[in-house]
C-alpha cells in the first residue's frame with residue numbers, strides 16, 4: 001500500500017533559532033510591550049557594563065528612551081501618514097455616549113481622590129498621582145506614542161568591525177560562552193531586542209563601535225533575517241575616530257509602554273543596578289513628545305574601587321557532560337592524555353592526570369592522543385570524571401562586588417539607619433564556584449514596612465518572579481528575624497543578596513530568577529542573611545546602650561543640682577535623729593559642702609565619671625557575652641609602632657569595644 005501523504009499542517013518543518021525565539025519570545029523576557037521595553041533596556045545596559053568591566057574601565061553609561069509617535073515612525077519607515085477618515089473603524093474609537101460616561105466617571109473619581117487627599121494627605125496624593133499617570137498613559141495610547149527609540153552608549157571594549165554583524169544579527173552568537181562570570185551568557189539578549197523591533201516597527205539596529213586604540217569607528221545599520229538566522233547588513237562604514245573614542249553606541253526602535261508599572265520597573269532596575277555597581281555612572285533620559293513628561297536622571301559614581309575583572313577559568317571535571325567531553329577531546333591541541341587532562345580541566349594536576357589515566361584502563365595509555373580515543377573510551381572518561389574525587393574550584397576567577405561596594409551602594413541609594421554586610425566563602429554547585437554576599441539594612445528612604453528584598457545575580461538586578469526565587473523564599477520563610485530583634489512585618493527591613501558564579505542556575509533565558517531547588521545555594525543565601533542579622537542585632541544593642549548613656553548624661557545637671565540642694569539644706573540644719581547623725585559623723589558631707597570642697601560642679605563631674613565607668617564595664621561585659629572571649633568578635637589589627645621603644649598602655653574602653661594592645 002502506498003504511504004499516505006501527510007495531512008496539511010503535519011509536514012516536517014524546521015525552524016531557525018531566530019524563528020524559535022521570535023515565536024516564543026516570552027522565554028527570553030519579551031512578554032508584552034511594557035516588558036519588552038524593560039528587557040531591551042536591561043539587555044543593552046548589561047552588555048554595556050560587561051564590556052566596560054572586561055577592560056577594567058569604570059563604566060560610563062548613557063541610556064536614552066525617546067518617544068516616537070506613529071506619525072514619526074511612519075516617516076522613518078517611509079510610510080505615508082494618513083489622517084483617519086472612518087473613526088469608527090478603529091479600536092480606540094469611543095461613541096459620544098461612552099465618552100460622556102467615561103468623563104463623568106473620571107470626574108467622580110477625581111472628586112473622591114481630592115476628598116481622600118484632604119483627609120489622609122500624602123498617601124492619597126500618591127494615589128491621585130497614579131491615577132493621573134494612568135490617564136496620561138491612556139492619552140498616550142490615543143496619541144499613538146507607543147514606540148520608543150532606545151539608545152545605550154558605553155565606554156567599553158567595543159566590537160571588532162568584522163564581528164559586529166554576527167554578534168548582533170545572529171541568534172545564539174556571542175563571546176560569553178566560556179567558563180566566566182558575566183552578565184550575558186546565552187548570546188541572545190541584543191538579538192531579541194532586534195527581533196522585537198523587526199516584529200513591531202521593522203526598523204534596524206544602528207551601531208557605532210570602536211575598539212581601544214582603533215583609528216576608525218565601525219558604523220553599521222543592520223537587522224536580522226529571522227528565517228535564516230543571519231545578519232542582514234543595510235549599511236557598513238569605517239568612520240574617522242580622531243578623539244580615540246572606544247565603546248559602543250546602539251539604537252533600536254521598538255514598540256513599548258513606558259506608562260504605569262513599566263516605567264516603575266525601568267527606574268527601579270536603574271536604581272538597583274546603581275546599588276550593585278556604585279563604581280559605574282549612569283545617565284538616564286526619557287524624551288517625551290510633550291517636554292513636560294520628559295525625565296533626566298543621573299546615578300553618580302560613588303567610588304573608583306572596582307572589583308577585579310572576572311577571569312576565564314577551565315571546566316571543573318565534575319561539571320562536564322558527555323557532549324562537552326567529546327568537544328574538548330576534538331578541540332584540544334594536546335598530544336597525550338596526561339597533558340590533555342591537566343591542561344583542559346581545573347583541579348587536575350599532572351600527577352592526578354596520570355592516576356586517572358591508569359584508572360581508566362579500557363586501552364587508554366598516558367601517551368594516547370586524546371583525538372584517537374574511541375567513543376567507548378570517551379564515555380569511560382566522562383564516567384570517571386564524575387566518580388573521582390577532585391578538589392573544589394578555588395573561586396579566584398570570580399568577581400564578587402565586595403562588602404565595601406555593596407555597603408556603599410545601599411548607603412548611597414537608600415540611606416538606612418542600620419546596615420550590616422557579609423561576604424560568604426566560596427561554595428560549589430555542580431562544579432561551579434559561587435559566592436553569596438548580603439546586606440541587611442533597617443530604615444531608609446523608599447523602604448516599605450516589612451521585608452524589601454533586592455536580588456542580584458552576577459550583578460544583574462532581578463525584578464520579576466520574586467515569589468519563586470531562592471533569595472525571596474529564604475528571606476521570607478527560612479530566617480527567624482525575631483532572633484535578631486527585627487520585626488520583619490513592621491520594621492523597614494532591606495535584604496540585599498548578590499550571587500556571583502560562572503553558572504547561575506537561572507530558570508529560563510530571561511534571567512529573571514534563581515531557582516529555589518539548589519540546596520547549596522539555599523544554604524549559602526541563608527548563612528549570608530543570618531550573619532547580617534546577627535551583626536544588626538549587635539548594632540541595635542550598641543545603639544540602645546548609647547541611648548541609655550545619653551539619657552543618663554542628659555539628667556546629670558538636674559540630678560547634681562537636686563542632690564546639692566539637699567546637701568545644702570542638710571548643712572544649714574543640724575542633723576535630727578540617730579540615723580542621720582550617724583551618717584553625718586561618718587561622711588560629714590554637709591561640712592564639706594559648707595567648706596566649698598563639695599560643689600554642684602564636682603557632683604556633676606563625679607556622676608559623669610560614674611556613668612562613663614558603668615558604660616565601659618557594660619561594653620566590656622557585652623563584648624564578652626557576644627563572644628570576644630571565644631574569639632568570635634575579636635579582630636586582630638596590626639599597627640606599626642611609631643618608635644622602636646613602644647610602651648603599651650592600659651586597655652582602651654569605648655562604647656562598642658575594648659582595644660587591648662599586645663606585644
Ligand SMILES: Nc1ncnc2c1ncn2[C@@H]1O[C@H](COP(=O)(O)OP(=O)(O)OP(=O)(O)O)[C@@H](O)[C@H]1O
Nearest residue numbers: 047051167174175184185186187188189190191248
Ligand atoms: N556594548 C557592547 N560592547 C561590546 N560587545 C558587545 C556589546 N553588546 C553586545 N556585545 C557583544 O555581542 C555579543 C552578543 O550580545 P547579546 O546581548 O546578544 O548576548 P550575550 O550578552 O552574549 O548573552 P545574553 O543573551 O545572556 O545577554 C556579546 O556576547 C558581546 O560579545
